[in-house]
Amino acid sequence: xxxxxEKIEKHLLNVQKPSRYIGGEVGSIMKDASKIDVRFAFCxxxxxxxxxxxxxxxxxxxxxxxxxxxxxxxxxxxxxxFEEIMRENDIPLYALESLDPVxxxxxxxxxxxxxxxxxxxxxxxxxxxxxxxxxxxxxxLTNIICAGGPCVCNPEPLxxxxxxxxxxxxxxxxxxxxxxxxxxxxQGAGKLDxxxxxxxxxGVYVPQFYKxxxxxxxxxxxxxxxxxxxxxxxxxxxKDFDSVYYPENFVVPFTEIVQDRVSVEVLRGCIRGCRFxxxxxxxxxxxxxxxxxxxxxxxxxxxxxxxxxxxLASLSTSDHSEIDPMLTELIDYTAKEKVNLSLPSLRVxxxxxxxxxxxxxxxxxxxTFAAEGGTQRxxxxxxxxxxxxxxxxTCRIAFKGGxxxxxxxxxxxxxxETDEDIIGIAELAHRLIDLFYSIEDRPKGKGIQIxxxxxxxxxxxxxxxxxxxxxxxxxxxxxxxxxxDSVKTKKVKVSYHDSNVSMLEAVLAKGDRRLCQAIYTxxxxxxxxxxxxxxxxxDRWVEAFEECGVDPAFYxxxxxxxxxxxxxDHLDYYVDKKFFIRENQTAHKAVTTxxxxxxxxxxxxxxxxxxxxxx
Amino acid sequence: xxxxxAVFEKKGRAKYISxxxxxxxxxxxxxxxxxxxWYTEGFNPxxxxxxxxxxxxxxxxxxxxxxxxITEDMPFDEVRDRLNAVMPEGxxxxxxxxxxxxxxxxxxxxxxxxLVSDEPEKLEEAVHRLISADEILxxxxxxxxIKTVDIKPDMKITDCVLSxxxxxMVMRLPAGTQTNYNPTLFFEALRKETDIPFEPEKICRTAIxxxxxxxxx
Numbered sequence: 001x002x003x004x005x006e007k008i009e010k011h012l013l014n015v016q017k018p019s020r021y022i023g024g025e026v027g028s029i030m031k032d033a034s035k036i037d038v039r040f041a042f043c044x045x046x047x048x049x050x051x052x053x054x055x056x057x058x059x060x061x062x063x064x065x066x067x068x069x070x071x072x073x074x075x076x077x078x079x080x081x082f083e084e085i086m087r088e089n090d091i092p093l094y095a096l097e098s099l100d101p102v103x104x105x106x107x108x109x110x111x112x113x114x115x116x117x118x119x120x121x122x123x124x125x126x127x128x129x130x131x132x133x134x135x136x137x138x139x140x141l142t143n144i145i146c147a148g149g150p151c152v153c154n155p156e157p158l159x160x161x162x163x164x165x166x167x168x169x170x171x172x173x174x175x176x177x178x179x180x181x182x183x184x185x186x187q188g189a190g191k192l193d194x195x196x197x198x199x200x201x202x203g204v205y206v207p208q209f210y211k212x213x214x215x216x217x218x219x220x221x222x223x224x225x226x227x228x229x230x231x232x233x234x235x236x237x238x239k240d241f242d243s244v245y246y247p248e249n250f251v252v253p254f255t256e257i258v259q260d261r262v263s264v265e266v267l268r269g270c271i272r273g274c275r276f277x278x279x280x281x282x283x284x285x286x287x288x289x290x291x292x293x294x295x296x297x298x299x300x301x302x303x304x305x306x307x308x309x310x311x312l313a314s315l316s317t318s319d320h321s322e323i324d325p326m327l328t329e330l331i332d333y334t335a336k337e338k339v340n341l342s343l344p345s346l347r348v349x350x351x352x353x354x355x356x357x358x359x360x361x362x363x364x365x366x367x368t369f370a371a372e373g374g375t376q377r378x379x380x381x382x383x384x385x386x387x388x389x390x391x392x393x394t395c396r397i398a399f400k401g402g403x404x405x406x407x408x409x410x411x412x413x414x415x416x417e418t419d420e421d422i423i424g425i426a427e428l429a430h431r432l433i434d435l436f437y438s439i440e441d442r443p444k445g446k447g448i449q450i451x452x453x454x455x456x457x458x459x460x461x462x463x464x465x466x467x468x469x470x471x472x473x474x475x476x477x478x479x480x481x482x483x484x485d486s487v488k489t490k491k492v493k494v495s496y497h498d499s500n501v502s503m504l505e506a507v508l509a510k511g512d513r514r515l516c517q518a519i520y521t522x523x524x525x526x527x528x529x530x531x532x533x534x535x536x537x538x539d540r541w542v543e544a545f546e547e548c549g550v551d552p553a554f555y556x557x558x559x560x561x562x563x564x565x566x567x568x569d570h571l572d573y574y575v576d577k578k579f580f581i582r583e584n585q586t587a588h589k590a591v592t593t594x595x596x597x598x599x600x601x602x603x604x605x606x607x608x609x610x611x612x613x614x615x
Numbered sequence: 616x617x618x619x620x621a622v623f624e625k626k627g628r629a630k631y632i633s634x635x636x637x638x639x640x641x642x643x644x645x646x647x648x649x650x651x652x653w654y655t656e657g658f659n660p661x662x663x664x665x666x667x668x669x670x671x672x673x674x675x676x677x678x679x680x681x682x683x684x685i686t687e688d689m690p691f692d693e694v695r696d697r698l699n700a701v702m703p704e705g706x707x708x709x710x711x712x713x714x715x716x717x718x719x720x721x722x723x724x725x726x727x728x729x730l731v732s733d734e735p736e737k738l739e740e741a742v743h744r745l746i747s748a749d750e751i752l753x754x755x756x757x758x759x760x761i762k763t764v765d766i767k768p769d770m771k772i773t774d775c776v777l778s779x780x781x782x783x784m785v786m787r788l789p790a791g792t793q794t795n796y797n798p799t800l801f802f803e804a805l806r807k808e809t810d811i812p813f814e815p816e817k818i819c820r821t822a823i824x825x826x827x828x829x830x831x832x
Contacts (some may be wrong), residue, residue: 012631012673017633018673019631019632019633019636022631023628024628024703024704024705025703026643026644026701026703252643254631254632254636254640254703255633255636256639302646303647303649305643305647306642306643306644306645306646307643308642308643308646338660
C-alpha cells in the first residue's frame with residue numbers, strides 16, 4: 001500500500017466529495033509498480049469532476065496501459081479545501097491509482113484544454129514538489145514535464161515551464177516518446193540528450209531549442225533554432241481513424257462528474273470552417289468512423305462500464321456521412337437496452353422525417369442554436385452557415401412538437417460588428433416570439449422563453465481571425481448595454497460572460513514567450529482556477545502584467561499584420577497561413593466559403609495528407 | 616419474480632462512497648452484471664433496488680442490506696457471484712436470499728469503533744463515567760429544529776476495552792424507520808464529558824437487528 005494513503009485518509013472526511021481523492025473506481029487500472037518500466041502521470045489542470053469528463057484522457061490512459069510495462073495514472077487539481085490540507089500536512093500531489101507522489105513519475109503530462117487553466121499547471125507542479133521552471137529542474141532523465149491538447153497550438157506562454165509539447169493527436173506519438181525514454185534511460189542518458197532526440201520525432205516541440213528575437217516595436221524579428229531541431233514542427237494525425245485505438249472501458253467515477261456517460265467519438269475534424277473556431281481548423285482533416293465501428297464501441301463501453309447513457313462526441317455529429325443508418329442502429333440498441341442516447345452538436349436541418357421521429361423519442365433536452373451572429377451579414381462574415389430561415393423552420397417544427405423554450409448562443413465583438421448586428425440579436429428573438437404565437441397548435445398554457453447567451457469573441461491562433469483585435473472592454477460594455485436596451489420583453493433573458501475573462505483568454509491564446517513571467521507572477525499572487533468565476537482575480541492579473549512589463553492590449557487588442565511573424569508560425573497544423581489570410585480577406589467582404597464537402601477551399605490539409613479529403 | 620435481499624460489505628476505499636453515489640454505483644453494477652433485474656414500469660423505467668438503511672460517509676459496514684427483484688429464477692449464489700465479479704473495490708456481496716421480514720422490522724444497528732487517544736487510560740475512565748451517568752443529553756437536529764434528547768436509555772454498550780492506544784467499543788443504537796441514532800452522537804457527548812482529545816476510527820456497522828435481538832433477514 002502507498003505510504004501516502006494513510007496520510008491522505010486521515011483528512012479525507014474533512015473535504016468535499018472525498019471519493020475524488022482516493023481512487024479505487026471501477027475501471028481504474030492497477031499494476032505492480034516494481035514491474036513497470038515507464039510511469040506516466042496524466043494530469044488534468046482542473047478538478048476531478050471536470051477532468052474525468054475529458055475524452056482524450058480516457059483514450060490515452062487506456063492506450064498507454066495496454067502496454068504491460070507502462071503505467072498511466074490520473075492526476076487532477078485538488079479543490080481548494082483539500083489543497084489547504086495537502087499543504088499543511090505535507091501531502092504532495094499524487095496519482096489516483098498507486099497513490100504515489102507525482103514526483104516519482106517519468107512523464108508528467110498535462111492536457112491543455114483552455115487558456116484559463118494555465119495557472120493550475122504551476123500550482124500542481126508546486127504541489128508535486130517540482131520546480132515550475134524547466135531550467136531549474138536539472139539534467140537527470142526523469143519527470144519529463146510535457147503537454148498536449150488544443151492550447152499547445154500556441155504553447156509559447158507556457159514555454160518556460162515545459163520540457164516538451166506534443167502537437168496534434170497523441171495515440172502514436174505518446175508511445176514513441178515513452179519508447180525513446182526507456183531506451184535512453186537504459187543507456188544512462190541525461191534529459192538534454194533525450195530532448196534532442198525527442199525533437200526529431202514528428203509532433204514533438206522542445207521549446208528550449210527555439211529562441212525568439214524581437215523588434216523594437218515588440219513584434220517578432222526572427223526565430224533562432226538550435227540543437228538540430230526542425231525549423232517547423234508538424235502536428236501528428238491518425239491517418240486511419242476508423243481503426244485507431246479506442247478504449248473498451250472507462251474509469252467509472254463514484255461521484256457525479258460533468259459528462260457522466262459513455263462517450264463515443266464518431267468523427268474528428270470539421271468540414272464547416274467557421275472562421276472564429278479553432279477546433280474547426282486544428283483538428284483537420286475530417287475523418288469518420290464507420291457505423292459498425294461506432295456501434296461496436298458503444299456496446300462494449302455500455303456493457304463494461306454499466307453506464308445507462310451514451311453520447312456521441314464530435315464537432316458536428318450530423319456531418320457524418322452515415323448519420324441516418326448510424327443513428328438508426330444506435331437507437332435500436334439503446335432502446336432495447338434502456339440506454340439514453342444524447343446527441344449534442346446536432347444540426348437538425350439535414351434529417352429525414354422518420355429519423356426526426358426517432359430522435360424525438362430519445363431526445364427531450366432543450367432546443368439550442370449557436371447562431372453566433374445577430375444578422376445574416378455578420379453570420380456570413382464568420383462563415384457560420386446558419387440562415388434565419390433554418391432557425392425559423394426548425395423552431396416551427398419544435399414549437400408544434402411541444403417545445404416552448406429556445407436557447408440561442410451568440411458572440412459579441414466579432415470582426416466588422418456594428419450596433420446594427422447587436423440590435424439584430426434582439427430582433428431575431430422577437431421574431432421567434434412572433435412565430436410562436438402565430439402557430440395554431442403551439443403548446444397551450446405555456447409562454448415562450450428565449451434565452452440569449454452572449455460570449456465575448458476571442459481571436460484564436462490557427463483561425464482566419466487570428467489576426468483580428470479583440471474589442472476593448474469599453475466597446476463590449478457598450479454592446480452589452482445596447483443589447484439589454486434592445487430587448488423589449490421579459491420573454492427574452494440575456495446573459496453574458498465577464499469580458500475581463502475573455503480579454504485574459506485572448507492574451508494567453510495569442511501571447512508569446514514573454515508572457516511566461518506574467519503567468520508565473522499572477523500565480524504567485526494567488527491566481528488559480530481562473531475559469532471559475534468566483535476564483536477569478538482580474539486585479540491580480542493586471543498587477544502581474546504591470547510588474548512584468550507586459551501590455552495585454554498588445555496581444556488582445558492589436559491587429560496582427562499578415563506579414564508579421566506570429567508566435568505560432570513555426571508550428572505546422574497542416575493548414576496554410578496563406579489560407580488563413582485569404583479567409584480573413586473573404587470575411588471582410590462578408591462572403592462565405594462553402595464547406596469542405598461542397599468544394600475544397602484549399603486550406604492545405606489535403607496536400608499533406610496525400611489525398612483529396614472528399615472524393 | 617424473485618424478491619431478493621443481499622447483504623453486502625462496504626469497506627476500505629468504498630467507505631468514501633456517499634449514499635447518493637452508492638445508488639448510482641449499484642445501478643451500474645447491476646447493469647454490468649447483466650442480471651435480469653426487474654425494472655420499474657413507469658414512463659422512465661429504471662432498475663428497482665433499495666437500501667434498508669443509509670450509512671454515513673466514512674463508515675465501513677459488514678452488513679448493508681439491499682433489496683431488489685429479478686425476473687428469472689436462478690440460484691442465489693449465482694446472483695451473488697455475478698454481482699461480485701463487477702463490484703468496485705471494497706464492496707462485496709456476502710449473501711443473497713429471499714426477503715423474509717419487512718423493512719419495518721429493523722429496530723437496531725450495531726457499531727464497532729476505536730477511540731484513538733494519546734491518553735487512552737484517561738479516556739477510558741471518561742467513557743465509563745459517561746456511560747454510567749443517569750442520562751446522556753445531546754442536541755439532535757431534526758426537521759423541526761434542534762431538540763435535546765437523552766440517548767442513554769436506547770444506547771446499549773456491549774463491549775468496551777482498552778487496547779493499546781485506543782478504547783475499542785461495540786454499541787447498539789436505534790435504527791430503522793422510526794428512530795435513527797448515529798454513533799457520532801455518542802462522540803459528541805463524550806467530547807462534552809472530557810477535554811482529552813480523541814479521534815474515532817474504524818467505525819463499522821456490524822449488524823442490523825430486529826426487536827427480538829436477532830439479525831434482520
